[in-house]
Amino acid sequence: MQSQNLRHFDSAAPRVMVVDGSKLVRKLIADVLLRELPNLRLVQCGNIIEAKLALDHGEVDLVTTALVLPDGDGIALARAVREAAGQAYVPVIVVSSDAQSHLEARRFTEDVTDYFDKSLGPAALAAFIRGYVQPQPIPGARVLYVEDSRVVAVATKRMLERHSLQVLHFIGVEEALEHLEAHRASGRDGGDAGADLVLTDVYLKGELGGKDLLARLRGDFGYGKRRLPVLVMTGDANRDNQSELLRAGANDLVLKPIEERLLVTKTLFQLRLSRLSEPSATVVPA
Numbered sequence: 001m002q003s004q005n006l007r008h009f010d011s012a013a014p015r016v017m018v019v020d021g022s023k024l025v026r027k028l029i030a031d032v033l034l035r036e037l038p039n040l041r042l043v044q045c046g047n048i049i050e051a052k053l054a055l056d057h058g059e060v061d062l063v064t065t066a067l068v069l070p071d072g073d074g075i076a077l078a079r080a081v082r083e084a085a086g087q088a089y090v091p092v093i094v095v096s097s098d099a100q101s102h103l104e105a106r107r108f109t110e111d112v113t114d115y116f117d118k119s120l121g122p123a124a125l126a127a128f129i130r131g132y133v134q135p136q137p138i139p140g141a142r143v144l145y146v147e148d149s150r151v152v153a154v155a156t157k158r159m160l161e162r163h164s165l166q167v168l169h170f171i172g173v174e175e176a177l178e179h180l181e182a183h184r185a186s187g188r189d190g191g192d193a194g195a196d197l198v199l200t201d202v203y204l205k206g207e208l209g210g211k212d213l214l215a216r217l218r219g220d221f222g223y224g225k226r227r228l229p230v231l232v233m234t235g236d237a238n239r240d241n242q243s244e245l246l247r248a249g250a251n252d253l254v255l256k257p258i259e260e261r262l263l264v265t266k267t268l269f270q271l272r273l274s275r276l277s278e279p280s281a282t283v284v285p286a
Contacts, residue, residue, distance in 0.1 A: 106239035144195035
């Protein structure tokens with residue numbers, strides 16, 4: 001099946017704004033992006049005021065920002081981007097060594113599209129940004145998908161299959177665990193887990209729900225976030241419940257209603273990240 005164009009914008013030479021108070025960090029991020037995506041046009045800013053002035057002179061296609069800026073924070077910068085003409089839907093990515101704790105505490109607002117943890121290193125950062133700028137499919141990658149609503153399952157499967165992903169759909173956690181256990185018990189394919197990524201709804205009709213599946217994978221199976229990434233879909237707006245899922249080992253959350261580009265971008269990034277070597281001593285500076 002042919003993947004559809006997943007671009008978040010149509011420009012062949014997208015403008016990416018990098019906002020960080022450190023010149024060193026701006027240069028490092030710029031070097032990583034230009035090496036991986038040479039057609040990028042970079043707009044580098046040291047604070048929110050400079051970013052606002054730059055936005056007055058032209059739209060950008062994607063924004064990366066530090067969490068802490070000299071005249072505010074990345075959340076305030078995201079709001080400023082949203083208020084700029086023509087920028088209501090541009091992806092705004094927070095790049096920070098403290099992003100994970102902010103995510104778990106659900107401190108990010110709706111103005112922040114996504115986040116990146118600096119400790120993952122430059123290669124992962126390039127893969128992450130590429131997922132928004134020039135997303136590429138991973139043909140045949142297996143997504144184990146747990147959803148008890150057939151209507152929702154059909155729609156979500158189509159979203160993923162349009163991008164060359166193989167979807168293994170199970171109605172309940174019990175069936176999914178049987179599949180994963182069979183692979184673990186047989187040790188087939190040199191330790192193949194039976195899937196490359198797990199996507200599960202949090203609330204299911206059976207005795208076990210998404211939280212139970214997450215607990216089994218991280219606890220009984222011993223699969224870490226790189227070994228078997230888990231994305232949890234939820235329509236629960238309760239920030240404490242969302243935080244609990246992330247602290248329990250979910251790689252990320254996909255909030256309902258599902259938006260195809262965000263779902264596929266998150267899925268492809270987690271798949272690529274799981275294929276990267278573990279972070280080396282070289283990390284994006286704080």
